Amino acid sequence: MTRINLSELTVKGAREMLHKGDISARELVSIYQEEIKSKNKTLNAYLEVFDDAFQKAEEADERIKSGQEPRVLEGVPVAIKDNILIKGKICSAGSRMLENYASSYDAHVVQKLKEAGAIFLGRANMDEFAMGSSTENSAYGATKNPYDESRVPGGSSGGSAVAVASNMALASLGSDTGGSIRQPAGFCGVVGLKPTYGAVSRSGLIAMASSLDQIGPITKTVDDAELIFNVIKGKDAKDSTSVDPAHLAVAPPSGGRAAKLKIGVPKEFFTEGVDKDVLEVVNRAIETFKGLGHEVKEVSLPHSPYALAVYYIIVPAEVSANLARFEGIRYGLHKHAKNLLSEYVETRAAGFGKEVRRRIILGTHVLSSGYYDAYYGRASKVRVLIKKDFEKAFGEVDLMVAPVSPKPAFKIGEKVDDPLSMYLEDIFLVPINLAGVPALSLPYGQVQREGKNLPVGIQLIAPWFGENILFEAGRILEAHR
């Protein structure tokens, strides 16, 4: 078997090897399956490893051997977050509620990946229904950070980030409602993209907060993130909020290798208790841009300090509505009781974990009569102001640079009993979802905690449908680490 250095292997590199016949898809899949076998017991990144991956790899090898033009992701082994449907496979969303739920159709993104020839290794662990920033809220046990197993990998797409970071997959899909791709990518030293709201179809993604949810790739390099984004993006009839950027009233902004970029530093993101050494990493990225002749200037997003408060009204409100569908009648867990109402109540009590119950109750509170205007109504209006801040800032700059998280990965158990401190983890991430703009998290340095080196991510933020700017700027930072 060909010797390969898995840590160096990228989707792009694997594609070339597969296309040239340097390695077969079967060899590649079995290498990853061996890695999973030796590491997953400790890290708990996968909830299930699919037994048909090898057979799919054989099919890919047949295609390549028969001289057919290999597809974009032919034979590339990937992990899929457990809230994205793959027909015939269990999709539990990290919850007891859906422990035995077998998907009856493919998510749009899964269909796209299948058409591109990707091979699914398994489903990745996550916070229950994507509610959390540490993957500790999974009903199937926490995922561990490969840099320090006593620490969290971030969340909610913790399993997807760890699978890539520890060479248990070449790439993965996650979902990001308030940082759930970018924060675990930052904590695990990999690249994560939260696309523009509407860039990728949400059809077949188990909904958390529908006005914010977006599927995106987690990879080792910016090139790989771009490759996968280009496969999964686009208008889909089954998600009416998905958009074909070519048909937008305002043309999407263009990047450009030769162009000098105007880079904004949002001052509100540099005041809120960021660790000194984390800040140094972010400042080093800013200096890199400056040193290469790009223009750097301070910008202001004056309402972003209110973003987290807006988020924790809008998200629970949407959660309480979206999760009303889990009643034990049509699918999922079912508890027998004396009448219909008791069946609803007992099914939901047994199926939902603590954080899910907490958000459903909070959502019910903020939407209840007498409170609606004060909470949801007001939050929606402040959300408009947050979006306007971004519009104004992007009138002055091409992209913005910010931290991903104020601190590196925290200890398992450190924040589970204090929901507010867990929510504050996402302070630099939720304004992006509320405004709907795309952002990329990429590793740019490490800091030391208790003798362990922990990765630190940089967040690049672009205007609506400006993913190409993120990829260009991301490649600049990758080349000057």
Added chain:
Amino acid sequence: MISSDDVKKMAKLARVELDAKEERDLARDLESVVGYIDKLKEVNISGIEDASHVFHVNDFREDLPPKEIFDFAPLLDLAPEKERGFIKVKKILDK
């Protein structure tokens, strides 16, 4: 101030059963979260129109005939209880 009784009432509305300890814990958690989100009162929102639909260019669509006909058999298979091609539910009212 959010009390255990408020939580009990909301849990009933949300069709979730909680035990007494969780009602107390949740009252405390919600108190801290609601205290935090109350900072939105500082923001001047005068002149911002109702905003629940400003974010998407295409939330609304025309009612067109469905393009795809779904096979309901695999959906019915998922139901915990069924009879003669229907999903079976308990009676709604007790006698």
